[in-house]
Amino acid sequence: MSRxxxxxxxxxxxxxxxxxxxxxxxYADDINLPRMLHCKILRAQAPHARILxxxxxxxxxxxxxxxxxxxxxxxxxxGILPVSQDEAALEGDKVxxxxxxxxxxxxxxxxxxxxxCEAIKVEYEELKPVMTIAxxxxxxxxxxxxxxxxxxxxxxxxxxxxxxxxxxGGFARAHLVREDVFFYQGNTHLPMEQHSAVATYVEGRVxxxxxxxxxxxxxxxxxxxxxxxxxxIRVVGAAHGGGFGGKTDPFAHELVVAKLAMxxxxxxxxxxxREEVFYAHRGRHPTLMWYRTGVDREGRITAMHVKTAxxxxxxxxxxxxxxxxxxxxxxxxYDVPAYKFEGARVYTNKAPCGPKRGHGTPQGRFGxxxxxxxxxxxxGMDPIELKRRNxxxxxxxxxxxxxxxxCGLEECTEKVLSASGYTSRERRPGRGLGFAxxxxxxxxxxxxxxxDMPHSEVQLKVDRTGATVYCGAMDIGQGSDSVLAxxxxxxxxxxPGDLRLVTADTDTTPVDLGSYSSRVTxxxxxxxxxxxxxxxxxxxxxxxxxxxxxxLEEIEVGEGRVGEFSFEEACVIxxxxxxxxxxxxxxxxxxxxxxxxxxxxxxxxxxSYSAAVVEVEADGRTGIVEVKRVWIAHDIGRAINPLLVxxxxxxxxxxxxxxxxxxxxxxxxxxxxxxxMLEYKSPTFLETPPIETFLVETVDPEGPYGAKEAGQGPLxxxxxxxxxxxFDALGVWIDEIPVTPEKVLRALESKAKGAEPRYGPKVxxxxxxxxxxxxxxxxxxxxxxxxxxxxxxxxxxxVR
Amino acid sequence: MPGALDRDVQREVVRLxxxxxxxxxxxxxxxxxxxxxxxxxxxxxxxxxCELGECGTCTVLVDGRPMLSCLLLPLQVEGRAVTTIExxxxxxxxxxxxxxxxxxxxxxxxxxxxxxxxxxxSLLDDNPKPSRVEIQEALAGNLCRCTGYLKIVEAVELxxxxxx
Numbered sequence: 001m002s003r004x005x006x007x008x009x010x011x012x013x014x015x016x017x018x019x020x021x022x023x024x025x026x027y028a029d030d031i032n033l034p035r036m037l038h039c040k041i042l043r044a045q046a047p048h049a050r051i052l053x054x055x056x057x058x059x060x061x062x063x064x065x066x067x068x069x070x071x072x073x074x075x076x077x078x079g080i081l082p083v084s085q086d087e088a089a090l091e092g093d094k095v096x097x098x099x100x101x102x103x104x105x106x107x108x109x110x111x112x113x114x115x116x117c118e119a120i121k122v123e124y125e126e127l128k129p130v131m132t133i134a135x136x137x138x139x140x141x142x143x144x145x146x147x148x149x150x151x152x153x154x155x156x157x158x159x160x161x162x163x164x165x166x167x168x169g170g171f172a173r174a175h176l177v178r179e180d181v182f183f184y185q186g187n188t189h190l191p192m193e194q195h196s197a198v199a200t201y202v203e204g205r206v207x208x209x210x211x212x213x214x215x216x217x218x219x220x221x222x223x224x225x226x227x228x229x230x231x232x233i234r235v236v237g238a239a240h241g242g243g244f245g246g247k248t249d250p251f252a253h254e255l256v257v258a259k260l261a262m263x264x265x266x267x268x269x270x271x272x273x274r275e276e277v278f279y280a281h282r283g284r285h286p287t288l289m290w291y292r293t294g295v296d297r298e299g300r301i302t303a304m305h306v307k308t309a310x311x312x313x314x315x316x317x318x319x320x321x322x323x324x325x326x327x328x329x330x331x332x333x334y335d336v337p338a339y340k341f342e343g344a345r346v347y348t349n350k351a352p353c354g355p356k357r358g359h360g361t362p363q364g365r366f367g368x369x370x371x372x373x374x375x376x377x378x379x380g381m382d383p384i385e386l387k388r389r390n391x392x393x394x395x396x397x398x399x400x401x402x403x404x405x406x407c408g409l410e411e412c413t414e415k416v417l418s419a420s421g422y423t424s425r426e427r428r429p430g431r432g433l434g435f436a437x438x439x440x441x442x443x444x445x446x447x448x449x450x451x452d453m454p455h456s457e458v459q460l461k462v463d464r465t466g467a468t469v470y471c472g473a474m475d476i477g478q479g480s481d482s483v484l485a486x487x488x489x490x491x492x493x494x495x496p497g498d499l500r501l502v503t504a505d506t507d508t509t510p511v512d513l514g515s516y517s518s519r520v521t522x523x524x525x526x527x528x529x530x531x532x533x534x535x536x537x538x539x540x541x542x543x544x545x546x547x548x549x550x551x552l553e554e555i556e557v558g559e560g561r562v563g564e565f566s567f568e569e570a571c572v573i574x575x576x577x578x579x580x581x582x583x584x585x586x587x588x589x590x591x592x593x594x595x596x597x598x599x600x601x602x603x604x605x606x607x608s609y610s611a612a613v614v615e616v617e618a619d620g621r622t623g624i625v626e627v628k629r630v631w632i633a634h635d636i637g638r639a640i641n642p643l644l645v646x647x648x649x650x651x652x653x654x655x656x657x658x659x660x661x662x663x664x665x666x667x668x669x670x671x672x673x674x675x676x677m678l679e680y681k682s683p684t685f686l687e688t689p690p691i692e693t694f695l696v697e698t699v700d701p702e703g704p705y706g707a708k709e710a711g712q713g714p715l716x717x718x719x720x721x722x723x724x725x726x727f728d729a730l731g732v733w734i735d736e737i738p739v740t741p742e743k744v745l746r747a748l749e750s751k752a753k754g755a756e757p758r759y760g761p762k763v764x765x766x767x768x769x770x771x772x773x774x775x776x777x778x779x780x781x782x783x784x785x786x787x788x789x790x791x792x793x794x795x796x797x798x799v800r
Numbered sequence: 801m802p803g804a805l806d807r808d809v810q811r812e813v814v815r816l817x818x819x820x821x822x823x824x825x826x827x828x829x830x831x832x833x834x835x836x837x838x839x840x841x842x843x844x845x846x847x848x849x850c851e852l853g854e855c856g857t858c859t860v861l862v863d864g865r866p867m868l869s870c871l872l873l874p875l876q877v878e879g880r881a882v883t884t885i886e887x888x889x890x891x892x893x894x895x896x897x898x899x900x901x902x903x904x905x906x907x908x909x910x911x912x913x914x915x916x917x918x919x920x921x922s923l924l925d926d927n928p929k930p931s932r933v934e935i936q937e938a939l940a941g942n943l944c945r946c947t948g949y950l951k952i953v954e955a956v957e958l959x960x961x962x963x964x
Contacts, residue, residue: 013902013903013905014902014905014907016910017902017905017907017910019910020910020913021894021898021901021910021913021917022845022886022888022889022894022898023843023844023845023885023886024845025910026844027844027847027911029844029848030838030844032839032842032844189945190945191909191911191945192847192849192855192857192912192946193847193849193909193911194849239910240909241847241909241910241911242908242909242911242945242946243909274849274851274852274854476909477908477910477911479905479908643904647905647908647946647951650950651945651946651947651948653948654947654949655948676850676854677849677850677852677855678852678854682943682945684940684943685937685940685952685953686936686937688949688950690950691948691950
């Protein structure tokens with residue numbers, strides 16, 4: 001970057017902060033329209049049952065009830081992934097978990113709608129529920145949960161198996177081979193805002209305001225299920241009260257209110273209760289993991305074999321991708337010369353799992369970090385030294401073909417080690433420090449549904465009244481609108497507050513694939529950068545002409561001026577010269593994935609890197625673990641707004657600590673054990689320790705101004721670092737999360753008896769993984785992507 | 801369970817001193833203060849996260865004390881001063897807490913922010929120079945999922961410093 005940056009790199013307030021601190025931001029449930037009806041959804045009370053009959057006659061007779069829908073009214077199945085179209089807005093034949101939507105009522109007020117739901121009589125034939133991974137692997141007692149899709153008699157949803165490089169040879173030359181089993185409990189997003197949607201049907205067009213992370217995917221699902229062309233549907237992202245991945249799927253209530261608006265001709269709103277939010281879920285998959293790794297005498301990895309089994313709940317959701325993510329990103333932090341990954345996802349009669357912050361990778365990260373810790377102890381080596389010896393190199397290619405660009409692993413490690421005083425720490429029982437690292441994608445390299453179009457599009461309009469950015473990206477609180485404003489402001493020489501933003505409205509904004517996968521800064525940011533540079537060039541060209549300057553480089557843009565004119569004057573000059581001023585930008589990641597089937601999950605144009613040290617006080621008498629402090633360093637590439645990046649890092653650490661210590665989506669007798677905020681424990685002010693954040697800027701060649709992601713990666717190292725700290729404090733391994741006092745005490749008992757000083761799963765189940773797809777690894781310095789890579793492998797899959 | 805449309809539902813006129821205005825409204829007696837504020841009086845700045853008194857999101861001030869509007873019936877606060885987020889700023893001028901939350905990005909999704917600000921205002925009104933622990937304890941009933949709480953604590957400290 002030759003010139004000095006103006007807006008980019010500054011810790012500026014968010015562009016929507018004023019509205020939010022004054023209670024003026026309009027969230028979906030804040031929308032009240034004339035004649036609006038209220039919708040309540042009747043949900044299954046049995047975990048697994050066939051629906052024999054639904055009788056709505058009594059409910060229809062209640063005064064104030066305007067319309068009732070059942071499965072027959074919305075028969076078309078949908079799902080976020082093309083391979084998992086296994087959900088219905090309302091289930092007509094069968095329910096698969098307690099909370100599955102069965103019928104919906106629109107009434108004049110919420111209480112009447114709720115009373116009508118109670119008056120609907122559903123006759124069920126109960127089937128045996130499947131509540132664990134082990135049960136799901138066995139032949140179904142009655143019938144499989146997703147019997148329509150599956151030809152199988154068990155409840156396996158997906159199986160994947162890959163082998164990269166010479167696994168046998170790698171293990172054969174190892175000095176030490178170790179196996180471990182880990183369990184990562186499921187947990188949920190718990191956004192403060194309950195999901196909510198409001199629909200209208202006017203002039204044959206549906207408009208839906210929703211609390212969603214992706215207006216485009218909701219748009220697609222509405223079009224499919226309502227059988228309306230997309231040009232007759234408008235989806236608007238209302239102000240967003242927190243997602244963390246939990247509002248990335250299209251949901252039943254969104255489809256239902258749209259249909260009810262069509263049926264009644266009136267606006268219809270549905271806001272989920274907190275209990276229903278627990279059922280909507282799509283949270284962290286409970287995951288069993290098995291690791292086998294060989295290392296040489298110096299602790300260098302010679303081969304690694306990972307098996308995972310994910311408890312998916314009742315529907316597919318993002319699960320076909322989630323299963324890959326549990327085994328894909330280990331190789332972008334550690335140099336593994338031979339790697340085998342086998343993954344499985346099963347259906348169970350629980351609320352469907354999906355993407356939660358880190359999407360599938362926190363499980364794999366938890367496993368690999370603790371596994372390497374144990375190997376280091378076996379070797380008598382410092383775990384950090386062992387990990388460092390295996391760090392990947394910047395600008396290299398992993399054994400599973402993932403391309404690594406900028407990588408600040410070493411710098412991040414250095415920062416947290418020196419800040420925490422890890423190496424010189426005082427060793428005493430009950431106090432411990434633990435260290436871990438991680439990596440995460442700056443947006444998935446492949447779209448969810450196959451297409452070659454851009455992943456993000458931005459339009460920029462300038463006229464005599466100023467500049468407006470249009471983008472389909474949804475600000476879910478992370479500040480993506482602010483990032484777009486800061487980038488456009490940078491290029492146009494303005495302040496972010498000078499920009500007007502129109503985002504997440506399918507009628508007026510070009511498509512962006514939304515707020516998930518940590519993609520917005522990278523992808524929408526790059527699209528915005530392109531549009532803004534084009535606009536800057538138009539302004540500069542017109543101003544240069546007016547000034548009689550031949551060399552465009554002489555025209556300076558900044559501080560609200562273009563050359564010798566104010567920005568407003570420049571707009572008038574450029575409009576006079578060119579007519580209407582509108583520029584566009586788009587971003588599509590290069591094809592990065594390797595030349596084999598299934599290479600689409602894991603590639604990203606850039607990976608962020610993090611390192612963390614967690615300090616705990618662990619009481620051997622009570623088993624209580626208290627986190628005293630967290631040091632975290634994050635390789636952000638470049639911080640477009642350091643204040644917002646630090647906010648993402650601190651929020652990630654907090655959420656990671658919640659997962660590590662207390663949060664769990666647990667079931668008993670087919671029922672969610674604690675679908676309320678009081679019983680589902682999450683950290684308050686009092687449980688959240690001081691967090692020291694360090695930003696490392698490696699300036700990625702492909703990120704906008706070098707920026708990478710911040711929203712998810714920093715969660716990942718926190719969890720294994722906490723478990724490593726517990727070992728440091730008490731000498732016991734807790735090989736599953738959450739680390740509850742009971743588990744700590746049981747591990748200590750085991751240690752006292754001379755048994756293994758650990759608590760955790762003992763065995764990994766037998767899973768019928770298929771024969772692996774064997775893939776030749778790339779040369780570690782092969783960084784080719786896109787057309788270059790494709791033409792290098794004209795013969796197609798490169799399989800051994 | 802009777803619907804609100806039911807003619808037998810008892811309704812009462814409730815008078816509140818709301819954000820400095822005297823307000824009178826006819827409400828079914830079983831509706832919560834939260835519902836009346838949001839649905840009958842149009843003050844949607846007060847949010848809800850559970851409607852069971854678990855999350856603190858619906859916090860309002862009653863005679864200056866933070867209370868959960870989802871657990872209050874309007875008749876319980878008849879004639880008393882109720883402050884919602886809409887009443888925190890002095891006209892166009894932000895309360896120092898609002899300014900500090902803006903500057904430090906203590907509001908991410910912003911959904912817990914109204915309740916958080918009102919609980920913090922009550923704290924600073926009582927204790928203008930709270931320690932960090934006092935801030936954490938005073939706000940511990942308000943959950944936030946975005947920030948990890950640190951920026952909120954720092955914003956309260958910043959505002960307290962400026963108000964001193």
